[in-house]
Amino acid sequence: MQAGGAITRRNYSFLCRPESQQPADVDWSALFDDPSKPLVVDLGCGAGRYILLMAHRQGPGKNYLGIDVHKALLDRANGWAAARRMSGHVRYLQAHAVLSAGQLLGCYPGAVELVSVQYPDPQQRRQRHMVGRELVEALARVLKPGARVYLTSDFEDTAAYMRNAFERYGGGCFRVDDEVHTTQRVFPCTPLTPPGAAAVADVGSGVAATGALAGTPVPATALKPPLEGEGGESGGGLSHGTIGNGGVCEGGGSGNSNAATVGAWSERHRGDSGGEEEEDLLAFQGSWQEAGWLEENPVGAPTEREVYVEKASKGRVYRVLLVRR
Template sequence: MRSTSRETTTGNALRDEAVPSGGGVNEDANRADASRVTNKRDRDGDRRLLGVTGLKNYVQHGTKLMADEGEYGELELAKAGAKGVRVRQHVNPLTSRFQEQAPAPTWTDAFDDVTRALTIDVGCAGGRFDLLYAKRNPERNVLGVDIREPLVERGLSWGEASGVSGNVHFATCNATVSIGEWIKNYQSNGAEVELVTILHPDPHFKKRHRKRRIVQERLVRSLAEAMKPGTRVYLQSDVEELTEDMRDKFERYGEGCFDLDPELYDVDDVREKAAKAAEAPVEKTENDGEDDGWRSTWVHGGWLSENPIGTPSERELQTLGEGLPVFRVMLRRTENVANQ
């Protein structure tokens, strides 16, 4: 579920994975779609319809990602004639068919070596990030997960086209419901899940739709139960409020099973700042009626200035290319025992 690289762009009506890209871009149709959305934006002044980056590079972005000289050029997708796929822009994960536990992949069919440490990318969309990460890290297995089957199928086909195989696989499920059991299943053979990424998920700006966001209390608790100490969770978005929401849910519902990664943050300093902030008078806001008194400690750690995993997401490249910020948080599973 990624904007350009995940489920959506930041709430926009258009996305890279929702149109053909690379070999087979229908640019006239794209421009017509872009014009309609631009006109709507002009009418109501809401840039959120387009995401933070707007449509400046929309038509060309998918093609740029396929280009040999681009960040993803080493995948050689353009040379292989890889094409995009049309999918529904939004899928409601709360429908009954997405509430059942999905069977885990057959790991021996998915990967050449099931003893390798696994990285799980939740909301993989078309999978360029996963393919590039797998190519750059052949000692790891990479699993891209998305709720939309056409995008998973595209990831599999692009894996074949790029020649990246053996250590990358794509599978369909509602991660909020199923990913915890998948992690346990993979680790049951003695291997480890070392990293879970959630990059640029659908922000669902409307308040009534926020219950559809990927990171919910249920997901946090299932990861806390399934993940082993030392495993990392990487959160990233170009929507600051969304990254705050994801971070806060891990802190609030993780029951001490997660903390800021001590290799990237001065955790003691963060806690000291939080303690001082707690002593200061609380300023009243117009939302005080909804305030239950909870305050984040991790907010005092700020955002990571650089991507700590070394491989950029598609949306990240687009956002930074337009001179706009990306908000990043790395968490680490603690030694605390999760409540069953």
């Protein structure tokens, strides 16, 4: 993150603890009154207010689940749900979202309707990015056709990185939701600078100095640190090498591969040491960028950060909605 103009690294060593990696087997009947209802999931839910607002607006016809590693935030959010008599269909679980998504969502009795990843930390080094190959392949395995994935950030390169990860690693299992992207207002994606020629922002003038964005205004939100406690589960991603041919749908494995993933991730990221870099997905030349970014929220409930960025700072939010084929 940026602090006083300098790049500092957060210590995510607590993510190597067993309790931060995988939850115990979930008894869905004990968690929800009716586990056969469609499920809405927010990965890296932070303070959890988005899930509460979504449940309030859409009603008890669905179940709502927030997943994060920060127990104190989740305990408070579960208390909010109980105080509002919503705990029968709104719950929060402590788990490492990347390592647990396949296990948790794969055993849910009902249909998983929507998975959202919102405002993960816009990290300079992406080996710990929440959305990467492991998460994309896990969701491709367990989500059924028609399930949707909502990705959003107020940093365009972060949103593009997440979108490109699904196009690159999804094995053809996902597509941009054309129904939404053609009926709602969109704005075009900015051509991003490839690795080795990153744009340098002149903070004083607010103008990109070099690279593909040279001479263009830098959004005000790009010069501000992320809000505490809101958005994605920072540090949730894993590092990978490049992958070969074949995708999840055609040649991907089935079942739960979390145990091996936990061990590999723990060894790679023990303490605050770095890992091997994942290929830079900002350099990936896919076709989904042609669909543009959604001008308005397509899921019916904003996060606090979205309200702050668009209303208070007059910034821009970058949104894309995907659907499982």
